[in-house]
Amino acid sequence: MTEPDTDDRVTPPEIGPEDPLVLDDDRFHDGNVCLVTGAASGIGRAVALAAAANGLGVVGVDVDADGLAETADRVADCSFPGPFHAVETDLTDDDAVRAAVETARDHGEVTFLANVAGLQHVAPVESFPMDDYDLLQAVMVRAPTLLAKLCVPDFREHDHDCAVGNMASVHGHYVTADKVAYNVAKFGVRGLTNSLAAESDGDFRAFSVSTGYVKTPLVTDQIPDTAEQRGISVDEVVEDVMLGQARASELMEPVEVANQFVYGFSEHAAHLNGADLLHDDGMVNTYE
Ligand code: NAD
Secondary structure (H helix, E strand, O other), rough: OOOOOHHHOOOOOOOOOOOOOOOOOOOOOOOEEEEEEEOOOHHHHHHHHHHHHHEEEEEEEEEHHHHHHHHHHHHHHHHOOOEEEEOOOOOOOOHHHHHHHHHHHOOOOOEEEEEEEOOOOEHHHHHHOOOHHHHHHHHHHHHHHHHHHHHHHHHHHHOEEEEEEEOOOHHHHOOOOOOOOHHHHHHHHHHHHHHHHHOOOOEEEEEEEOOOEOOHHHOOHHHHHHHHHHOHHHHHHHHHHHOOOOOOOOOHHHHHHHHHHHHHHHHEEEEOOOEEEEEOOOOOOOOO
8 A cells, every 4th residue: 555645644635627526417507606605725715616617607705815816726727617706705794795695696696605614713611712702603604694694585586406505514513622613613504504404495405514624724734733732743643633533544635525515516416405414434423
């Protein structure tokens, strides 16, 4: 067996033209818009690229304008058919969120919503800064709820199936210490998904995607520091700390997560509503 390359483990992979799952679906064309939050980095960028690879019009929302420009460059470099429109938006600003949805409407029928943007703050509950708690809830729970509220009337008007995909996590199933805001937010995201399904009335669907650690800047940036802090190697951080509970030898890649969104949006998932696509290498359902 080939040993994994240590450098590869701390470098988020770049998505190539052949990486996204491309499905045959009548709704995957540039007249239909997929609004993706967090599109400047990591999983959100991967979802934006995968949606563009499937020919959808993509409206990528993020607070990071430079990152959005890099996503646009990547869509062009890969020659993906779907046009990509960047909309710099702070998801904590309701007016900016409303404007982003208006921009999405300008580019076609808003058909898919991918709520992916997120952030982390690590601190024990007794010293957890409430401003950070509020920020995490605002970005990861309130904004997805507001976006759904704004998009659902569009979904009900269209004569085709529409869908909301929410990025959850293993932390929406079980939790680790010192991440109270993140844990509450990810359980909230699953509650939002179920609530949308309860009110969907056959006009749209909602699903969530849950994973363990994924090779994005959010994770790979921490690996060298964690190795130094704990006095262990980069390989030990990946294998023992991040993959400790997982029955796997490598972290999941962003495009593998994005492909779950492609599937969830597609006609192959026509009966997926309210459920979570848990791809965690056995983390949640096995025990040591
Ligand atoms: P990332 O840091 O690479 O990307 C997150 C993006 O969200 C960034 O581009 C950031 O600018 C954006 N964002 C943050 N605050 C924002 C705001 N106020 N307004 C607009 N955009 C904002 O992280 P990632 O690893 O790609 O994570 C994406 C999602 O996936 C998050 O919801 C995260 O919780 C979830 N997730 C990640 C992992 C993982 O291991 N990376 C695992 C499970 C779930």
